[in-house]
Amino acid sequence: MAFRSIAVFADDGQLDIGEINFLLGLALRDEIVDEDEKRVLGQIFAQAEKGHVPANVQARIEEVRIKHDIPRG
Helix, strand or coil: CHHHHHHHHHCCCCCCHHHHHHHHHHHHHHCCCCHHHHHHHHHHHHHHCCCCCCHHHHHHHHHHHHHHCCCCC
């Protein structure tokens, strides 16, 4: 998952809802988000939040954090 997350920022340097859903789908392939996946998602979200994050993307990040207990970076 960490390797695939590189492509998320490679195209435009920002995270969009489709990319969040793609990464979450990778994490949920086995139906649970394990601790390593939580760590990676937390780092990705923290990196995204260093720049401008549209309100709808921020809302999706918060939804995923709450639902899957993703730590804040």
